[in-house]
Amino acid sequence: MHMDLAYIILIILVAIYIPLYLYVRKSEKMHAKGIVPYGPTIMIKTRWGLGLMDRLSRHRRFWNAFGLISKIIALLLMVIIVFVMVMNMLLIPSTIGRSGIGIEYALAIPGLNPMLPLVYGVIGLVVAMAVHELAHGIQTRANGMRVKSSGLLYAVVPVGAFVEPDDEDVGKADRKARMDLYAAGIATNFIVAALCFLLMVGAMSGGLSSEYGDNPAISSIEGGTFAYESEIPAGALITHIDGTPIATMEDFRDAVDRYDVYNVTYIHEDSGDSVDIPLGVRIAHVSPGTPASDAGVADNMYLLSMRAEGGAWVDFGNIYDFMDFMGTTMPGDVCYLRVTETTGGSIPVETQVTLDNNKGIGFLGVSVNTSGFMFTTPNENLAVAMNPVHGATSISEGAMSALSFIGAPLSGYAPIPASTQWWYDTDVLPQEVFWVLMSILFWIFWLNLVLGLSNALPAIPFDGGFLFMGGLDFIMEKAGMPAERREHYTRAVTGVTTWIVFLGLMLVMMAIIL
Secondary structure, X not given: OOHHHHHHXXXXXXXXXXXXXXHHHHOHHHHHOOEEEEOOEEEEEEOOOHHHHHHHOOOHHHHHHHHHHHHHHHHHHHHHHHHHHHHHHHOHHHHOOOOOOOHHHHOOOEOOEOOOOHHHHHHHHHHHHHHHHHHHHHHHHHOOOOEEEEEEEEEOEEEEEEEEEOHHHHHHOOHHHHHHHHHHHHHXXXXXXXXXXXXXXXXXXXXXXXXXXXXXEEEEEOOOOHHHHHOOOOOOEEEEEOOEXXXXXXXXXXXXXXXXXXXXXXXXXOEXXXXXXXXXXXXXXXXXXXHHHHOOOOOOOEEEEEEEOOOOOEEOOOHHHHHHHHOOOOOOOEEEEEEEOOOOOOOOEEEEEEOEEEOOEEEOOEEEEEOOEEEEOHHHHHHHHHOOOOOOOOHHHHHHHXXXXXXXXXXXXXXXXXXXXXXXXXXXXXXXXXXXXXXXXXXXXXXXXXXXXXXXXXXXXXXXXXXXXXXXXXXXXXXXXXXHHHHHHHHHHHHHHHHHHHHHHHHHHHHHHX
16 A cells, blocks of 8 residues: 555544544443443453353363463463563664655555455454453453453454453452463463464365476566566566576575676566566665675675685675675675766776674675565575574574564565565365465464464553562562562562563654564
């Protein structure tokens, strides 16, 4: 969705919501129907699911054991989501100068948010919210507390569902019962996400194959580049370069070994064509304050070649040769670069840099692609969709890969980009049916995971905020602190933590969106 349209829709939704909220605040008729203000939101109270909660909560021994499991899962997810937020905050300086993904991504409305498809997004959201609140209600009843109502929360857009425990019962309950209640929704979302992921991976690993498994394949294309101007579509497979057959990425690297104009033959579903296109290492972004930036290297230049001091020049036609060269460098190495701005006869410029440190190897400070193309292979594409830590060789790399996997829909993985589905064959079901089922499983998986993680944040009113408060109270009790002092300190510390978390979230969201 275009950013201007997103702003217009947001303004319209706000214009509708404000008078509606003011009306609900004053209307006794609405209050009698269970439609009441709740902070800045409108709470629509119903009795949906209360009978089911009563029936399922009778298995007290099971729910007692589930309470312990839930708290362990919630603690792990709390650590993960705090780590994610801190890592994103540390990356904010590197995003300066880059355009964000757009405010339209802030609208969590399937069909309006470019990332959330209408049908699959609605299915995923309904399932995620339903199991979250149902788990809260069951654990409330299993611990002897009453549930007054259930329903929806609305604020400009529907923001969630709720289960309303009886406040008096919750106040009388012990700490364990309250923490079981708050942890239940987080853990249930995670368990549903894990089950859907296992089903999805099992279906893809056993039901998909590709005759083009190792062919160079175009996963995405950056606008305003030679790749974009070539009109080669995303999802195309490269079959020949200058008439030479290309069956693997090694073939592609051997054929495209310097910055030049090449004749590229490709296929896309039932069509194919050949085009002449300049291929080389395009500098998509230069991070401020890095060796490349200090040397005058700028976005959209092409990196022709590099050499270490005293070494020979190494030409680059693709990013893989560039990355191999950088892998041979050390922090502090003096290197020389040749860059150019266009293919139209521009004279290459030579410049000198002293490399910084990036995990023990030289760091230049650029992000690159091959003339605007991002490449993969069908086998690699499938492996990325099935394995959150694919390609990681260390714990830290595995953690970062897992974090990237959470943002997979931003790159079109749901579970794989729609433009790449034609690469694969399946004998299990008709293609259309197979991908519909995979999409349903993916969005139920992803939205349950995101809902569980976000609710694990140690900030009130998230469930994680109340768990954080209960955990602090437990620690202080074990340290021998009197009950009145415990209550004072836990509320104070949780209040400060809540403000820190929301400030961090605001900074991260602004950096990502704007």
